[in-house]
Amino acid sequence: MTGGLAVGSIYSAKTIVGKVVGQWSAPPSSYYLGILEIKLGDIPEGKDITMKFRGRPLFIRHRTAEQIDTESKVNVSELRDPQADTDRVKRPEWLILIGVCTHLGCTPIAKAGNYGGYFCPCHGSHYDGSGRIRQGPAPLNLAVPPYMFNDAEGTVVVGLSS
Numbered sequence: 001m002t003g004g005l006a007v008g009s010i011y012s013a014k015t016i017v018g019k020v021v022g023q024w025s026a027p028p029s030s031y032y033l034g035i036l037e038i039k040l041g042d043i044p045e046g047k048d049i050t051m052k053f054r055g056r057p058l059f060i061r062h063r064t065a066e067q068i069d070t071e072s073k074v075n076v077s078e079l080r081d082p083q084a085d086t087d088r089v090k091r092p093e094w095l096i097l098i099g100v101c102t103h104l105g106c107t108p109i110a111k112a113g114n115y116g117g118y119f120c121p122c123h124g125s126h127y128d129g130s131g132r133i134r135q136g137p138a139p140l141n142l143a144v145p146p147y148m149f150n151d152a153e154g155t156v157v158v159g160l161s162s
Helices: 002-024 028-033 065-072
Strands: 036-039 048-053 056-062 094-098 116-120 125-128 133-135 147-150 155-158
Touching: 036 048, 094 155
Parallel strands: none
Antiparallel strands: 036 155, 048 056, 056 094, 116 125, 125 133, 147 155
């Protein structure tokens, strides 16, 4: 009987402590309040960088005039998830994407695939230089996170929209 009482007391104490500590923790929704500030001057033209943002890869590409021209000439009506390049960027020279394939969540490889954009090695989805799905099983374009440019600092703040 003493043993049963001890086990019951320990279980009750564990439950109470778990609830108190849980109240001190930040709510899950606050996870999405994270922001990331990136200094754009550190990214040479024609180069890509990958960073971690809210637990997912973030792709930032400093596009060349040739890349911008190529993406702007794509016939949007032929795309599975039709979006013009100008609808996916705030400034043509900067492409900012969440690097998660829209098929099953793998991380695509930059500057790979049939369209010079991104290639997902898991199931063969090909995205163009604007992150739009062009070939393979992915149903949607790569996601564009909310972001805004801070010209005074020469940075982009990802996680906030202007």
